[in-house]
Amino acid sequence: MKEPSLPFDHRPDPELGAALRAALEPGDPAAFVARVLARAEGRGGHATWEILARWARAGIAAAAAAALVAGFAVGRVMQSPTTLDDVMVASASAGANALLSSPRAPDASVVFTSLVERDR
Amino acid sequence: MRTDPPSQLPGGVARIPQGDEAELAARARAGDRAAFGTLVERFAAQARRVARAVLQNPDDADDAAQDAFLSALVKLDQYDPRRPFGPWLMRIVANAATDRRRRRAVRQTEPLAPELAGGASHPDHDAELRVLGERLRVALAQLPERRRLAVVLFDVEGYSHAEIADILGIPEGTARSEVFHARRALRVLLQDWKEEG
Numbered sequence: 001m002k003e004p005s006l007p008f009d010h011r012p013d014p015e016l017g018a019a020l021r022a023a024l025e026p027g028d029p030a031a032f033v034a035r036v037l038a039r040a041e042g043r044g045g046h047a048t049w050e051i052l053a054r055w056a057r058a059g060i061a062a063a064a065a066a067a068l069v070a071g072f073a074v075g076r077v078m079q080s081p082t083t084l085d086d087v088m089v090a091s092a093s094a095g096a097n098a099l100l101s102s103p104r105a106p107d108a109s110v111v112f113t114s115l116v117e118r119d120r
Numbered sequence: 121m122r123t124d125p126p127s128q129l130p131g132g133v134a135r136i137p138q139g140d141e142a143e144l145a146a147r148a149r150a151g152d153r154a155a156f157g158t159l160v161e162r163f164a165a166q167a168r169r170v171a172r173a174v175l176q177n178p179d180d181a182d183d184a185a186q187d188a189f190l191s192a193l194v195k196l197d198q199y200d201p202r203r204p205f206g207p208w209l210m211r212i213v214a215n216a217a218t219d220r221r222r223r224r225a226v227r228q229t230e231p232l233a234p235e236l237a238g239g240a241s242h243p244d245h246d247a248e249l250r251v252l253g254e255r256l257r258v259a260l261a262q263l264p265e266r267r268r269l270a271v272v273l274f275d276v277e278g279y280s281h282a283e284i285a286d287i288l289g290i291p292e293g294t295a296r297s298e299v300f301h302a303r304r305a306l307r308v309l310l311q312d313w314k315e316e317g
Contacts, residue, residue, distance in 0.1 A: 017275035023253035026168035
């Protein structure tokens with residue numbers, strides 16, 4: 001059943017509010033505030049702010065290290081592919097080895113040369 | 121019809137004025153400890169009362185309120201400065217108190233002393249108020265948690281039904297209903313106490 005809408009339902013009840021406030025009133029506000037601020041300053045001498053800042057510094061360092069590693073990896077991939085000369089100086093079988101063992105992608109001329117060697 | 125309570129409640133109960141909290145929050149977020157301190161000072165009593173409405177035990181309530189302030193400090197980047205700070209913080213307080221109640225066996229409210237259970241003579245005004253306070257706390261503890269929070273947020277802290285809905289994550293109509301039912305239960309107790317006096 002729907003409860004009737006009563007006027008007092010729309011405004012705070014000062015009498016009830018004051019009684020509840022008195023019943024719930026906490027003690028010693030200054031001590032509580034000091035306690036919270038001390039906790040915010042940190043446990044064991046480590047301020048929360050400093051910890052947050054340290055996290056930020058660690059995050060920046062980690063991001064820089066990751067960027068360095070990524071850059072190195074990309075740089076290796078972007079290096080010039082195995083050249084025709086690399087293959088020409090090797091023997092016929094070594095040409096295929098050079099292709100397979102190289103960490104770099106071969107260019108089309110190397111693949112072509114390798115196929116020609118195989119057909120000889 | 122506007123249902124927002126007035127900022128100045130009768131009986132000297134004043135709602136914390138809105139205004140510079142967004143600025144204080146922004147400064148605290150930027151590392152200004154004094155700004156955070158001001159926010160704590162301003163909302164400490166309110167946070168402790170709201171936490172106590174959930175936990176009953178004052179020590180548990182203070183622990184929860186403290187957790188809430190520290191959590192708020194870390195989450196300040198999530199606060200929308202276009203909205204009032206109080207409801208945002210009270211949501212964190214209510215959640216911290218609820219989490220604490222769930223995590224551990226909360227110390228139970230001391231059983232009501234026989235002289236407080238009703239019908240006792242009231243030797244002086246302070247003793248009367250202590251009796252009323254104890255009986256209200258016991259009555260409050262018997263209400264469902266959401267109802268307790270709703271009535272305290274509305275009648276003690278002066279939040280609107282819409283703000284309470286936001287704090288508790290419930291529809292506004294439900295917040296209104298929770299306040300209504302809580303008041304009905306508590307008013308009976310208050311009326312009995314007055315008649316006894």
